[in-house]
Each structure stands twice: as structure tokens, then as C-alpha cells.
Amino acid sequence: MQDLLELAVGATASGCVYGLVxxxxxxxxxxxxxxxxxxxxWAMVGAFGGHLLLSRYEWPYAAGMAAVVAFLCAxxxxxxxxxxxxxxERGAPVLAAVLAxxxxxxxxxxxxxxxxxxxxxxxxxxxxxxxxxxFIIGVTLAVxxxxxxxxxxTVAGRSFxxxxxxxxxxxxxGIDLRRVSALSFAGGAGVAGLAGLLVSPNVSAHYLMGVPxxxxxxxxxxxxxxxxxEGALLGGLLLAFAEQLTIRYAPIPGGYAQGVPLLFLIxxxxxxxTGLLRSRI
Amino acid sequence: MNLVRFAGxxxxxxxxxxxxxDYHNDVYRKMLLWVTLALGYNFLFGVCGQVAFSHFAFYxxxxxxxxxxxxxxxxPLPLAMVLGVAICAAVALAVAIPATxxxxxxxxxxxxxxxxLFVVVLNEGGELTGGTGGLANYRLPPxxxxxxxxxxxxxxxxxxxxxxxxxxxxxxxxxFGRACRAVRDNPEAAAAMGVDVARIRVAAxxxxxxxxxxxxxxxxxxxxxxxxxxxxxxxxxxxxFMVIVGGAGRHAGAIVGAVLLFxxxxxxxxxxxxxxxxxFGVLVVAAILFQPKGLIGLFxxxx
Numbered sequence: 001m002q003d004l005l006e007l008a009v010g011a012t013a014s015g016c017v018y019g020l021v022x023x024x025x026x027x028x029x030x031x032x033x034x035x036x037x038x039x040x041x042w043a044m045v046g047a048f049g050g051h052l053l054l055s056r057y058e059w060p061y062a063a064g065m066a067a068v069v070a071f072l073c074a075x076x077x078x079x080x081x082x083x084x085x086x087x088x089e090r091g092a093p094v095l096a097a098v099l100a101x102x103x104x105x106x107x108x109x110x111x112x113x114x115x116x117x118x119x120x121x122x123x124x125x126x127x128x129x130x131x132x133x134x135f136i137i138g139v140t141l142a143v144x145x146x147x148x149x150x151x152x153x154t155v156a157g158r159s160f161x162x163x164x165x166x167x168x169x170x171x172x173x174g175i176d177l178r179r180v181s182a183l184s185f186a187g188g189a190g191v192a193g194l195a196g197l198l199v200s201p202n203v204s205a206h207y208l209m210g211v212p213x214x215x216x217x218x219x220x221x222x223x224x225x226x227x228x229x230e231g232a233l234l235g236g237l238l239l240a241f242a243e244q245l246t247i248r249y250a251p252i253p254g255g256y257a258q259g260v261p262l263l264f265l266i267x268x269x270x271x272x273x274t275g276l277l278r279s280r281i
Numbered sequence: 282m283n284l285v286r287f288a289g290x291x292x293x294x295x296x297x298x299x300x301x302x303d304y305h306n307d308v309y310r311k312m313l314l315w316v317t318l319a320l321g322y323n324f325l326f327g328v329c330g331q332v333a334f335s336h337f338a339f340y341x342x343x344x345x346x347x348x349x350x351x352x353x354x355x356x357p358l359p360l361a362m363v364l365g366v367a368i369c370a371a372v373a374l375a376v377a378i379p380a381t382x383x384x385x386x387x388x389x390x391x392x393x394x395x396x397x398l399f400v401v402v403l404n405e406g407g408e409l410t411g412g413t414g415g416l417a418n419y420r421l422p423p424x425x426x427x428x429x430x431x432x433x434x435x436x437x438x439x440x441x442x443x444x445x446x447x448x449x450x451x452x453x454x455x456x457f458g459r460a461c462r463a464v465r466d467n468p469e470a471a472a473a474m475g476v477d478v479a480r481i482r483v484a485a486x487x488x489x490x491x492x493x494x495x496x497x498x499x500x501x502x503x504x505x506x507x508x509x510x511x512x513x514x515x516x517x518x519x520x521x522f523m524v525i526v527g528g529a530g531r532h533a534g535a536i537v538g539a540v541l542l543f544x545x546x547x548x549x550x551x552x553x554x555x556x557x558x559x560x561f562g563v564l565v566v567a568a569i570l571f572q573p574k575g576l577i578g579l580f581x582x583x584x
Contacts, residue, residue: 102565
């Protein structure tokens with residue numbers, strides 16, 4: 001029983017991280033239609049920011065966390081300005097932006113691998129190893145609550161939804177598409193960086209940590225459905241529980257456990273590509 | 282491509298191999314294989330508009346299946362080659378039917394997951410795939426009494442490249458190629474013109490993936506070793522970058538991109554060490570932003 005409870009808490013915490021990455025995808029995807037595979041690398045940058053500020057310069061945790069999120073928001077904003085906006089203004093297909101962001105992914109990863117030693121680098125816990133899981137769960141719930149309030153209860157949030165539904169009509173209603181797009185990239189990068197910072201004490205900051213997170217986050221997004229914010233969290237939790245339970249109880253060799261999220265993703269894409277939660281509209 | 286030009290190109294490209302030193306011959310062969318892969322991938326991504334990351338995994342399936350058939354199951358060479366092609370085509374078809382139903386990025390993600398899954402299976406395959414170390418220390422058995430090695434094996438690769446090129450050019454100029462371009466540019470309009478969109482997508486995916494598998498079978502005897510890291514995601518990305526930088530949708534673009542990005546690390550390594558991938562990333566973003574038709578688009582305006 002104790003064992004099962006620990007497994008449940010652990011799975012909930014990793015599900016929260018997947019959910020945050022899925023939310024980072026969703027924030028960019030809804031208003032712009034762009035799937036941004038670079039979110040995994042943004043999470044990786046967040047982990048390295050945590051290492052730099054909290055381990056090397058020993059900032060207080062709250063200040064370091066705020067600085068990392070602020071830096072990531074700036075990075076997301078900059079990415080949108082440099083790699084995405086020129087394409088959107090030229091009227092290039094969405095695919096061009098997705099491919100440009102793949103280039104950004106590679107640039108980000110290589111820039112980090114050039115600047116830091118190749119070994120995994122430590123990132124401190126917020127309050128100590130035994131509380132980290134609860135900290136992750138708490139922060140994630142706060143982020144999702146904030147996102148829900150923003151999209152459902154504020155005018156600015158509703159304008160994001162309007163852009164997601166119909167760009168042209170939204171623009172005609174006086175919504176500034178460029179501002180929405182820039183803010184969505186900044187927000188997505190901030191959330192992704194937070195996910196990276198939260199998960200990094202357990203896995204250490206490493207320049208290859210991005211792609212697995214990007215795939216797990218995307219799986220969570222596909223499971224939950226791209227229509228609603230809470231779908232991202234639900235998808236993340238389901239994926240994490242499926243993963244943990246398979247590792248614990250299924251009679252397969254340990255290495256194959258890495259394949260579980262991949263199989264989960266393929267099955268959902270093929271059989272239920274709309275996800276579990278349907279869009280409200 | 283008529284027969285005379287085909288034979289001429291073969292003589293020039295294969296003849297070059299006999300003038301090169303062993304080291305340069307090795308580099309030359311790998312370049313030819315990358316060009317072959319880029320040509321096939323260009324047809325899938327550039328001509329038919331499908332962003333799939335499974336192309337390199339099929340290269341790996343071809344390489345592993347021929348090695349396993351020959352040296353684990355002791356199948357004779359001609360049969361192993363036929364079976365290898367059959368396996369690649371069957372797997373490609375089995376993947377293509379559900380995968381090509383997916384819209385846009387979902388296909389990219391499903392094939393990305395598939396490519397990752399392939400590496401997991403290779404690592405966990407135990408005796409059959411040799412696990413993380415892969416399979417090594419085998420030799421190509423004599424073909425009709427000839428033992429192919431050194432430059433004469435390079436001639437095999439040249440034949441593979443030219444055969445792939447000839448097939449893809451012919452496909453591209455047929456109704457099939459036009460249907461692929463129509464599906465890429467506007468699936469609804471293509472369907473309205475009587476093109477069976479799903480069937481075209483499945484056929485393009487299967488043909489190009491099977492071609493990648495055949496290239497993989499040839500690759501298996503270049504280094505005489507196959508192991509999981511070779512077939513990882515890094516190279517799948519590199520292939521995509523080659524086609525984008527060279528110019529998606531045109532065979533010459535794929536060739537230029539593959540040659541450039543393959544040779545660039547040799548030029549760059551004295552300057553940036555192992556960080557040439559950083560330069561690739563910058564090149565890709567720059568190509569998409571400033572030169573969407575790729576390098577080949579600089580020469581003339583035909584698309």
C-alpha cells in the first residue's frame with residue numbers, strides 16, 4: 001500500500017511535468033497553428049539556467065526561478081521575432097515555420113553543448129529531495145489554474161481563443177495578431193523552462209534531455225486533445241501512470257519501458273487523433 | 282535518362298573510386314549513400330509533401346535485415362537480398378497505411394516515435410540485433426564468384442545511386458509524380474481532379490521507404506558493422522536539413538544539399554571542432570527565411 005502510494009505520487013509528479021510541456025506546446029499551437037518541437041530544448045535551457053543561477057551562483061530559489069522563467073520568456077519572444085514572424089508576414093505555409101523551429105531546436109541544443117561541460121550538471125531541489133514531488137505538483141496546479149483563469153476569465157485570454165478559432169475574424173475585430181503570436185511564444189517558452197527547472201534536480205541538466213521531454217509532452221498533448229488547457233494535464237497524468245505501471249508490473253525487460261510512451265503516442269495518433277477531451281466549441 | 286548517359290555517368294562516378302585512396306574512397310562511398318537517401322527523401326518530403334522522420338529508420342531496417350538474414354539465419358545471398366527488399370516494402374506498407382491518414386504534423390510525430398521505437402528495439406534485441414553494440418565482423422559473401430571490396434564495391438553503390446535516380450526521375454515525370462505534387466500543394470483540389478489522395482500518399486511513402494531500405498542493405502557492407510547510434514534521430518534530422526538547404530522538390534537540390542552538408546564538417550572541423558551541427562542549424566533557418574527554394578533556387582527560377 002505504501003509502495004503503491006509512493007508510485008502514485010511519483011507518477012503524478014512526472015505527469016505534471018509532461019503536462020507543463022504539453023501546455024507549452026498548446027500555448028503556441030492554439031493561436032498560431034504551429035507545432036513547436038523546440039519546447040523540449042527550452043525546457044533544457046531552463047534546467048541549465050537552474051544549474052547556473054542556483055548551483056553555481058547560489059541565488060535564493062525563488063529569485064532563481066523567477067529569473068529563469070523571465071529569461072525563457074525573453075528567449076521565446078526573440079525566437080518568434082527572428083524565426084517565425086518573417087515567415088508569417090510573407091504568408092509562407094505553417095510548415096515553413098515548423099521547419100525553421102526545428103533549426104532553432106538544433107541551434108539551441110548546440111549552443112548549450114558548446115557553452116557547458118558535457119557531463120550531467122546538478123540542479124538543487126527547491127526544499128529538499130523528499131518535498132520536490134509535492135513542489136512540482138503544487139507549481140503545476142498553480143500554472144494550470146492561472147492558465148485556465150487567463151483563457152476563460154480575462155479579455156486578453158479570450159482574444160487568444162478568438163485567434164485560435166478564426167484568425168481573420170479576430171484581426172477584423174481589432175485583435176493584434178502579432179502581439180498574440182509573440183505573447184504565445186513567450187508564454188510557451190516560460191512554461192517549458194519552468195518544466196525543465198522542476199524536473200532537472202531528478203535527471204540533472206544535460207544537453208540531450210530536450211528531445212525525450214518534447215516527445216513525452218507531445219504524447220500528453222495528443223492523449224489529452226489539443227482543444228482545451230486541462231487536456232494537457234490530463235494527458236500528462238495518464239501517460240505518466242501508464243509508464244510507471246508498465247515499468248512496475250509488466251513482464252518486459254527494462255529497456256523496452258522507454259518504448260511505452262512511443263507506443264502510446266502511435267496508438268493514440270492512429271486510433272484517437274482528436275484526444276480524449278473534445279474542444280468546447 | 283537514356284542508356285548512354287546512364288552508362289557514362291556510371292563510368293565516371295565509379296571510375297573516380299579507383300583513383301582515390303582508401304580513406305577518400307570511404308568518404309566518397311558515404312557521400313554517395315547520403316545522396317541516394319536524400320533523393321528518396323526529397324521525393325517523399327519535397328515532391329509529395331510528407332514530413333516523415335522514419336526514412337532513416339528504414340535505412341536501418343534494410344541494413345539490419347540483410348545482416349540478420351545472412352549471418353544469423355544463414356540465408357544465401359540472393360535470397361537474402363530479395364527477402365530484405367520484401368521486408369522493407371512490407372514494413373513500409375504496414376506503417377504507411379495508418380500513418381499517411383494523419384494530417385501534417387501528426388505524421389511527423391508518429392514517424393518520429395516510430396524511429397525512436399526502432400532504436401529501442403535494436404538496443405533490446407539481444408542476440409538477434411546484437412544489442413547496443415550492434416553486429417560486426419562479417420564480410421560480404423562472394424557475388425557470383427566475385428569478392429567485391431574496395432573500389433569495386435563503390436561501383437555497386439554508384440549503380441544503386443543511379444538506379445534510384447533513374448527510378449525517381451521517371452516516377453516524377455509520370456502521372457504519379459504530378460499527382461504527388463498536386464497532393465502536396467492542395468489535397469482537396471487533387472481529390473476533386475480524381476486523384477486518390479490516400480493511395481498516392483501510401484504509394485509514395487512505401488516506394489521511398491523501400492528505396493531507403495535497399496540503400497541500407499548496401500550500406501551494411503560499407504563499414505561491415507551495424508549499430509543503433511547510426512540509425513538515431515540525429516541523422517533523420519540531417520537528412521531533412523540536406524533537402525531543405527539544397528532545395529526541396531528538385532532532384533538537383535537534394536544532390537547539392539546532400540553533398541554540401543556531408544562535406545561541410547570536413548571543412549568546418551578545423552574551425553569549430555565537433556560543433557558543425559550548430560552551423561547546420563543556422564544554415565537551415567537562413568535557408569527557410571531567405572531562400573525558401575534552397576541553394577538550387579539560386580541558379581534558375583524553375584520550380
